[in-house]
Amino acid sequence: MAFFQWRRFNFFELLKETDNGTLDRSFKDVTITCSSSGRGHLILGDNLGLVHLFDRQYQRESFKAYNVNTSHVLQLKQSSFLGTVGEDDPGINPVIKIWNLEKRDVHGCPVCVHLVRALPGNRPVPVTAFTIDEQMHLMAAGFADGSIVLYRGDLSRERHSKQKFLQAGTSLISGLCLRTTQKMSHLYVATLSTVVMYTIVSKDKEQFSQLDTVGCSPGCFAFADSKQGQHFMIARNDAVYCYTVEGRGPCYAFEGEKLDLHWFRGYLIIVSKIAGKGDADSDKTTVTIFDVNNKFIAFTAPIAKAYRVISEWGSLLVLTKDKNIHQLMEKDLHTKLDILFKKNLYDVAIRVAKSQQYDIEGLMEIFKLYGDHLYAKGNHSGAMEQYLKTIGRLEPSYVIKKFLDAQRIHQLTAYLQELHKQGLASEDHTTLLLNCYTKLRDTDRLNQFLNTKDQRSEFDVETAIRVCRQAGYFEQALRLAEDRGKHEWHLKILLEDLSDYRQALDYIQKLPPDLAKVNLQEYGNVLLEELPDETTKLLLDLCCSKGNNNELCDPEEFLLLFINRNEKLVEFLEKVLQVHPNSNSSLHFALLEQYLLMWTKNIANPELEKKITLLLQNSSVLGAADRALFLCQTHKFRPGILFIFEKTKLYGELLHFYANEHNFESVISTCRRFGQQEPSLWVRALTLSTSNDKVTTECLAEILASIEKHKLLPALRVIEMLSRSPNATLGLARDYLIRTLQSDQSNISEDERLIQQYRQETEAVREKIKDIKTSALVFQGSKCNVCNQPLELPSVHFLCLHSFHQHCFDSYADNENECPACHTENKRILDIVRAQEQSKDLHEAFHGQLEKADDPFTVLADYFGRGVFNSLPSWETAISGHQSIRTDLSSVAWGPQNAGPGFEAKLRKSEGKSSANLTGFTNEGRVRLQENASIRPTRIDVTEGRLRNAEVIGAVERAASNIAAATTSEARHRLQEGTNAKNFLTTPVEIPRQTVVTQSATSVPNYVGAVKAVGASGSSEFSTSLRKSSHLSLRKAYGNQTNAEPENPFKEDTYDEAKNPFADEQSSNPFGDDEDDYNDSLNPFAE
Amino acid sequence: MSYAYLFKYIIIGDTGVGKSCLLLQFTDKRFQPVHDLTIGVEFGARMITIDGKQIKLQIWDTAGQEAFRSITRSYYRGAAGALLVYDITRRDTFNHLTTWLEDARQHSNSNMVIMLIGNKSDLESRREVKKEEGEAFAREHGLVFMETSAKTAANVEEAFINTAREIYEKIQEGVFDINNEANGIKLGPQHLPSNANTPSGGASASQGGSCC
């Protein structure tokens, strides 16, 4: 037969007699008249007026609905209400009842909530169709005479409802169906001969419309609610016809006498008689299940005596005339798909999967299988169609590989295109796609692809450009680069592929300066090569454009570009520096270098020289003069060298430069010009001229004159230097020597005179002390030094010539042995001496400091001042050594221009003697005090020591000042405080034995050398020898020391006058000046 | 969706000529390579615009098999347009055209617009019926002719729309009685009242109608 031409599958499983005979037992002698289902129950009515509810386990619950007979049951799906039609009295009009299955009366029966007679006119007619709207506001009953009664009202609550009589025709009503869609209800009516519809718009208004002129037999209708729309279906012998609100819909041809029609989840189930010829009895029936949307038959099988299909419990129940229930279970989706895959019916599988809301992954898998299947069959484009649908889930390489292997470029292109469209393409995909385009020479598509502005189909631009370039699609690559702002690529293509330098330059010009800069750095070289003028101009614009106030580029970054293009570089730099004269010095230097290069090639170019000199004058060039000098020197640019020497005050170098040129006129003139600022230039000039045989005697004479005038060098040294000179004559030096020796001679005699004088003075002091010690002293003080009142007995007198009232003394004196006026000062000094003791033995610290010091001499002097060379015995032990203490004071003072040299010698000498140079003063004072303690009655004696002490302190302080002045002001400061004065304090204590005239030292500030104490014969010898030697030797000694070589400070070397800190101006020694500096009046004990 | 007119179409022709495919291409813009036999009548609809007017096309795609002829025949009536389809790769489908045409003329109203369509124009290599033959047949029987491909969608839109235009023109000419639904033409919902309410007239007529 032609009818089964839809594909047929077996998607349902038939389970026979699932009720295990329950139905047969329950309805032994009764007839099942009607059936319904819903809310977990199968509901059957019988000819005794009973209604039976079966649950899934076929547990039965029955209640009496009518006295005579139940003809219709209808279970609502959305509520627990059950509608029934039946007869309570035979021969009288049927009654419609609505039951609430959830409400039970006392007997456990459902409550009847609505009861109404089904009476179309004035005579009883059997009800043939019955329907209730799910919302329970409408209900309709159809009768055998073609009339319909429509009931309106709230059927679930009100006991009565409004009735409306409708006449659909004259033939029996075989089916009714009520559907409500937003405020509008439709009543579909099928009669034996027509299909009509009432549109129920408002309370009592119905619009009639005829849908068809052919009808169906009772029960052969269904209502389909699917994605394809709502259809009222009726079954006739030739086909199943569908109707919509608008009229006729599709129809499905299916021949045979239909017994029942049912709609279940998109399936149309038809129970029909097998059209057997002759014995067309009702026993041979078949059940067919159509999948209307997917156009196949999901199940078909002959099931004997079937007459009704209802759906419940997730499956289909087939009721048979012999009171059996067969169940049709739908197979699960996977089983169904497997069946379809086995038959290679992938397209059907896809449709089925889609209609059952299969998940995306599953669908993709089917697409892939389908694709694979088609591919295997050689249907590449069909396969690609399927593969395209897998994009996003299936690994693209799987598909790409298949089509690459098969050289199916067109399909491959389609696939890659889709990948891009969905934004899933990788760089490789882009490359491949573009390769496909270029291989196919499909310029249109290529352009289209490249020009697409679709955000989703974004691709890797660089890859695209690369592929285009490789394939020779420069134009496309260029456009792409420009559109996407890939400036480097754009330029690369222009320069490397198209060699269109001018356009490249124009392009750069249009870029914002920062990008232009980067790109110029990259490609400037090539551009300068090809278009030197334009490129230079562009660079200049970038570095110093006037118009826009964009940030200007740093010209320095472009310098590299000009390698081997010197003229352009000069042009560039000149312009840049013209606009920005204060640019970075490196620019200046670059220009300088270029100039110098040019100069070496073209020496006699005054213009160029002028330019260079001008450039050299620039502050940023002078700021790094050494560099400029280096440049000038490497290029032997004399004017520049001279200029720089002069500018940077390197006059010495200037002299050397001239001397090397044997240009002594210039040497002399330089000395003349700058000698005022730097007198040592003359000395240097002398050194230079003595080592050069081209020098003229006039020059030498002038040098010598200047040296003499400014006393720049000691005579001995001058002689020494001259002796080295090849062309210096004795005659030249003679006058000079005579003059010098004369002045030396006079100095020496002056010194000797002074020594004599000091010796005498010392003698006088010694006498005085002796006097004090031995002869009586008259105290003539008339006033008390405390209260300033005339002295009265009892009074106290001290050798320091202070006198006090006894009571004044008592109230002021801490100690009766000490003069309260002198006490504070004495105590202070004693405290200082004591404090000194603590830090004297820190040898390591001393060595450390000495090694690290810039000027070890200062350190030495400092420690010398602290008395580091003295071994300071305790007060007590000193007593014993008192008599043997022999101090050889080396009290030094020297004048400014020749200070220092002697000091080191002294230092060493006193170091050698330091062991013997013990503290005298305090010890002695102590001794005296102790002595005096025993002769207490004569107070005068007791304080004798104090007097001397005080006196000596004054002297020592002054001596200390002088020494300090020769070292550093720091040392001096400390010395003045007395903190480090031990060494000097010790000395005057020895006055009784060996007099040292310290005080007088201050009065000979300009004296060279040392004032020697001459008490001891050994030391006098020394001093004599010292005196005999000229101060030149002293100077030499000093020079050794200043050589700043800690390991051997006395190593022989040339003496550098300039480095002598003591050779400075006179004024710089505040203590070397004169004695005015020391204020006598501040010393209360200085007489 | 509101429309000015509703036109009913019918597609007829031998089985396998691509009637269902044409419909699918027109309504869903897709092509179905597998032959799903139509058993009975299928149904599709789409909105088009002609002369600035929205027109709804209701299309019945009928089964081409001889066995279903009795069922499909009942759909001829009430169609304003018909697409008579043959397959250019199968001469027999072209040869059957006369039978189809007779059937259509017999069961439909006489004003029905019939468009002759030679389908599968994409299969040029397997062509059995020349385009000229189709043109000649159409000329002879007063039909409009077109070759289409449901696969590539070539001329598919045009086939349906040109038919609609033809019908529309006939309406303008007054050939169709638009108030007789049996002609396969229906006025859209908002156009109906303007006829019913002619006495009230005026500007309010078109909007006032729908309230009752």
Ligand SMILES: Nc1nc2c(ncn2[C@@H]2O[C@H](COP(=O)(O)OP(=O)(O)OP(=O)(O)O)[C@@H](O)[C@H]2O)c(=O)[nH]1
């Ligand atoms: N190449 C090509 N194949 C087509 C075209 N139109 C339809 N087909 C194929 O032809 C076969 C039949 O198409 P259908 O549209 O189902 O045929 P039909 O006319 O509806 O057939 P019935 O429903 O039996 O009347 C299918 O396999 C389609 O894939 C076309 O334009 N070109």
Ligand SMILES: [Mg+2]
């Ligand atoms: Mg078909």
